[in-house]
Amino acid sequence: MTAPIRVLTVDDSASMRALLLGALTSRGFEVEQAEDGQEAFEWLASNEVDVIITDINMPRLDGFGLIEKLRDSVFHADRPILVLTTESSDDKKTRARNAGATGWIIKPFDAEKLSTALRRVTH
Amino acid sequence: MSFVQPIGTGVETSRRVVNRITVTQGHALASDDETVEFRTILGSCVSTCLFDPTARVGGMNHFLLAEPPKSSTNRDFDKDYGLFLMELLINEMFKLGASKSRMRGRLFGGANINTDLGSIGSTNAAFAREFLSREGIQCVSEDLEGRHARHVQFRPAHGQVRCQTVANNSAPKQKPRGLPKSDLGNVELF
Numbered sequence: 001m002t003a004p005i006r007v008l009t010v011d012d013s014a015s016m017r018a019l020l021l022g023a024l025t026s027r028g029f030e031v032e033q034a035e036d037g038q039e040a041f042e043w044l045a046s047n048e049v050d051v052i053i054t055d056i057n058m059p060r061l062d063g064f065g066l067i068e069k070l071r072d073s074v075f076h077a078d079r080p081i082l083v084l085t086t087e088s089s090d091d092k093k094t095r096a097r098n099a100g101a102t103g104w105i106i107k108p109f110d111a112e113k114l115s116t117a118l119r120r121v122t123h
Numbered sequence: 124m125s126f127v128q129p130i131g132t133g134v135e136t137s138r139r140v141v142n143r144i145t146v147t148q149g150h151a152l153a154s155d156d157e158t159v160e161f162r163t164i165l166g167s168c169v170s171t172c173l174f175d176p177t178a179r180v181g182g183m184n185h186f187l188l189a190e191p192p193k194s195s196t197n198r199d200f201d202k203d204y205g206l207f208l209m210e211l212l213i214n215e216m217f218k219l220g221a222s223k224s225r226m227r228g229r230l231f232g233g234a235n236i237n238t239d240l241g242s243i244g245s246t247n248a249a250f251a252r253e254f255l256s257r258e259g260i261q262c263v264s265e266d267l268e269g270r271h272a273r274h275v276q277f278r279p280a281h282g283q284v285r286c287q288t289v290a291n292n293s294a295p296k297q298k299p300r301g302l303p304k305s306d307l308g309n310v311e312l313f
Contacts, residue, residue: 012223013213014257015206057217059224082310086207086214093311103312108207110308117310 004030005122010040010054010066011084020053020084023111029118037061041069044076050122053114056085056092064099071100080121084109140278146170146185148295151208153182153215154279161277165232166294167244169205169251169267170275172229173212173260174282175221181279182221184212188243189250205250209258228255229284230265231275236291244268 007029009020017033024031032049034040038060040052052070056063063083070076080102085092093104102121105114140160146152148168152161161183163170174181186208213223233248235241248267255262266273266286272294276285 013210015254016210019206057214059222086211097313101313103310105308105310107210108204108308113308113310117312121312 004028005051005118006030006032006049007118008032008034008040008044008049008052010034010037010052010058010063012036012055012058016055023109023114024118027111027115029115037063037066037069040066044070044073048075049079051080051082051118053082053084053118056083056087056096064095067096067099067101082114082117082121084114146183148185148187149208151182151184151212151215153180153212153219153221155180155219157278157280159279161279163275164289164294165273165275166234166236166291167232167247168294169230169232169244169247171209171212171251171255172231172275172277172284173216173221173226174228174279175216175225176227176282177225178220178222179280179282180216180219180221181277181282182212182216183275183277183279184208186247189247205247205254209251209254213258223258223260226260227282228260228262230255230262230267231273231284231286233267234269234271234273234291234294236270236272236294 007024009017009031011017012035021031034043036058041061054063054066067081070079082103082105083096083101084105086107088106096104103117140158142159144159144161146161146163163185168185168187170183170185172183186205189205230251233244235244245268271288272291274287274289
């Protein structure tokens with residue numbers, strides 16, 4: 001039996017965190033959660049996951065900032081990072097790609113498609 | 124009937140409202156334009172009006188249902204439902220410089236007009252109350268549930284709201300928009 005994929009979700013909305021927790025744990029993922037980019041970055045200094053899902057608009061450190069900081073770090077330079085956002089502008093998508101994001105998902109999300117993407121980027 | 128006092132600190136209404144924008148089901152709009160007024164008519168749907176008095180940014184959403192029906196195959200997140208439209212509303216306000224910690228909310232709608240449909244309105248109202256509570260957004264007033272449709276006008280840059288009951292046949296008959304599933308949550312890998 002293979003170990004479950006460990007996912008860190010980063011979102012300042014408690015409701016969204018609850019939704020992601022339910023959708024991912026019920027599909028066999030091991031889920032950790034952070035409330036914003038800063039909390040995620042600090043947690044990742046001493047913990048590891050297989051993939052990160054991050055929102056863009058968050059207080060303290062937003063999704064772009066989190067991706068840039070992780071790409072500059074030794075331990076997370078190659079970690080898959082999916083952006084899950086209500087943003088739909090091409091500018092924001094380009095910015096995420098340039099910062100080093102692995103993929104871009106526009107809410108509302110489909111749990112099956114998200115699950116498939118998580119397995120694919122961690123394969 | 125006059126507009127109630129602004130949410131939070133008072134902001135003088137110095138310019139005439141000239142842009143009246145209807146917020147229909149499935150939408151969330153925000154503005155810091157003093158000449159804008161958002162308006163909507165609600166039956167069992169709920170509208171959330173949020174206002175950041177420091178940034179002078181306000182926004183309104185309009186959702187049909189709190190959550191997808193139990194029979195739905197995609198029960199997670201959909202444009203017809205409350206959670207998506209709450210998040211969209213907050214993000215639209217972020218873009219204009221609002222801060223979640225300063226946001227104050229007012230809730231409207233959620234009437235149980237057609238008793239054959241059960242208590243959809245009350246379910247919507249309960250979702251909206253719970254969402255604001257969970258997100259730490261103070262709900263400064265609500266006009267929810269009951270048996271009558273409502274007409275809500277909201278001046279987003281001033282935080283002023285007016286809500287009136289209207290004839291129940293004024294509220295549009297609305298159904299889930301049933302977006303094609305293929306449009307939901309597509310993943311683009313770079």
